[in-house]
Amino acid sequence: xxxxxxxxxxxxxxxxxxxxxxxxxxxxALEQLLTSGRKLNVYLGIDPTSTKIHxxxxxxxxxxxxxxxxxxxxxxLIGDFTALIGDTSDKESERPVLTYEQxxxxxxTYKEQAEKFLDFSKVKLxxxxxxxxxxxxxxxxxxxxxxxxxxxxxxxxxxxxxxxxKSVSLPEVIYPVMQGYDSxxxxxxxxxxxxxxxxxxxxxxxxxxxLRQKESFIIENEFLPGTDGRKMSKTWGNGIYLTDTPEDIYxxxxxxxxxxxxxxxxxxxxxxxxxxxxxxxxxxxxENPMGIKKELARVIxxxxxxxxxxxxxxxxxxxxxxxxxPAEDVAVVKLTSPKLLMDELVGFALENxxxxxxxxxxxxxxxxxxxxxxxxxxxxxxxxSLNIGENVVRIGKRKYLKLVI
Numbered sequence: 001x002x003x004x005x006x007x008x009x010x011x012x013x014x015x016x017x018x019x020x021x022x023x024x025x026x027x028x029a030l031e032q033l034l035t036s037g038r039k040l041n042v043y044l045g046i047d048p049t050s051t052k053i054h055x056x057x058x059x060x061x062x063x064x065x066x067x068x069x070x071x072x073x074x075x076x077l078i079g080d081f082t083a084l085i086g087d088t089s090d091k092e093s094e095r096p097v098l099t100y101e102q103x104x105x106x107x108x109t110y111k112e113q114a115e116k117f118l119d120f121s122k123v124k125l126x127x128x129x130x131x132x133x134x135x136x137x138x139x140x141x142x143x144x145x146x147x148x149x150x151x152x153x154x155x156x157x158x159x160x161x162x163x164x165x166k167s168v169s170l171p172e173v174i175y176p177v178m179q180g181y182d183s184x185x186x187x188x189x190x191x192x193x194x195x196x197x198x199x200x201x202x203x204x205x206x207x208x209x210x211l212r213q214k215e216s217f218i219i220e221n222e223f224l225p226g227t228d229g230r231k232m233s234k235t236w237g238n239g240i241y242l243t244d245t246p247e248d249i250y251x252x253x254x255x256x257x258x259x260x261x262x263x264x265x266x267x268x269x270x271x272x273x274x275x276x277x278x279x280x281x282x283x284x285x286x287e288n289p290m291g292i293k294k295e296l297a298r299v300i301x302x303x304x305x306x307x308x309x310x311x312x313x314x315x316x317x318x319x320x321x322x323x324x325x326p327a328e329d330v331a332v333v334k335l336t337s338p339k340l341l342m343d344e345l346v347g348f349a350l351e352n353x354x355x356x357x358x359x360x361x362x363x364x365x366x367x368x369x370x371x372x373x374x375x376x377x378x379x380x381x382x383x384x385s386l387n388i389g390e391n392v393v394r395i396g397k398r399k400y401l402k403l404v405i
C-alpha cells in the first residue's frame with residue numbers, strides 16, 4: 001500500500017482532527033495528554049462478524065496506525081466473546097449468533113485485509129474471551145452495579161424496537177458492560193470507535209473512573225458515506241470493499257455524489273491534509289467535480305493497489321461507463337439457442353463474478369439495472385430472446401457479459 005511521509009506533528013494533528021466527530025471529554029485535554037511524553041494505552045476492538053472490510057471500516061485502522069508510528073502501546077482486540085452476542089448499537093434487530101469457529105475464520109480474512117493499513121507486527125493482538133470467560137456470576141453483578149437500565153433503554157434504536165414490540169434480549173443489555181470491561185481490563189487511555197459505539201465506550205470510561213479513579217478518552221470517528229450517501233454498510237449494499245477489484249473500486253468512487261467528495265479525501269485516503277485542503281479549495285472554487293472525482297479514484301486505487309492498477313481502472317471506466325462498451329477482457333459465454341431463461345443468466349453472472357448473489361442480481365433487475373444489447377430488461381421477463389451472433393449484457397453501470405450464439 002502506498003504511504004506518505006508525515007512528521008510526528010502532522011500525525012498528532014491527524015489523530016485529533018482528521019475525520020473526528022467528537023473527543024470525550026475534550027480535544028484540548030487529549031492534546032495535552034498526547035504531548036506529555038507518556039506512552040499511552042490505545043485500543044480498538046472489533047467483533048469479526050463479517051469476512052470483508054469496506055473503506056468505512058478502515059477509518060479507525062488508519063488512526064490506529066498513526067498511534068503505532070508515534071510509539072504508543074496499541075492493542076487490537078478481537079471480540080470473540082462479545083461477538084457471540086453481537087452489538088446492536090446500529091441495528092434495528094438482534095444480530096445472528098456466531099460460533100467460535102466462524103468468528104476465528106472471519107478474523108483470519110479480516111486481518112489479511114486490515115494489514116493494508118495496520119502493521120500488526122507492532123500491535124498487541126488479544127481476544128476478550130481470555131478474560132470475559134473467567135468472570136463468575138458475582139463478578140458480573142458487581143460490574144453491572146455501575147450502570148443503569150434506564151441509560152440502556154433510552155438509546156434511540158433500543159427505544160424504537162421496544163415501542164414497536166420487538167424483542168430486546170438480556171444479553172444485549174449487558175453487551176456495553178462487557179465492552180466497558182474490555183477497556184478497564186486493558187487499562188485503556190484512549191478508545192477509538194464510531195459514533196454508534198459511544199454508549200459502549202462510555203461504559204469503559206465509567207469503569208476506569210469508578211474502579212481506578214482514572215480519566216480516559218474516546219475518539220469518535222466520522223462515518224464514511226456509502227455510494228448512496230448513507231453510512232457505508234454491508235446491510236445497505238453501498239460499500240466499497242478492500243476485496244473489490246481496482247476497476248470496481250474506481251467505478252464505485254465515480255458513482256458517489258459530488259457532496260461527499262471532500263469526505264472521501266479525508267476518510268477514505270491517506271493523503272496529507274495539506275493536499276486534501278487543496279482539493280477542497282478546488283471544489284469550493286467551482287472546478288468541475290468530475291475531474292476531481294477521477295483524481296480521488298486514482299488516489300484511492302493507487303493507495304490500495306498501485307499506480308499501474310489505477311491507470312488500468314481508469315481506462316476500464318472510460319471504456320465501460322463513458323463509452324458504454326465492454327472491456328477487452330469481458331467474459332464470453334457460448335450458447336446454442338437464441339432463447340435464454342433469466343435463471344440461466346443469473347447463473348452466468350454468478351459464475352463470472354458479475355454479482356455476489358442471486359439477491360443482488362434480482363435487486364439490480366428490479367431497479368432497472370440489467371440491459372440486453374442496451375435495452376433495459378423488464379423485471380417480469382422470464383426468458384430472453386437473443387440475436388444470432390454476439391449479444392452484450394450490461395449488469396449495473398460497469399459490468400458486462402457477452403453471449404455468443
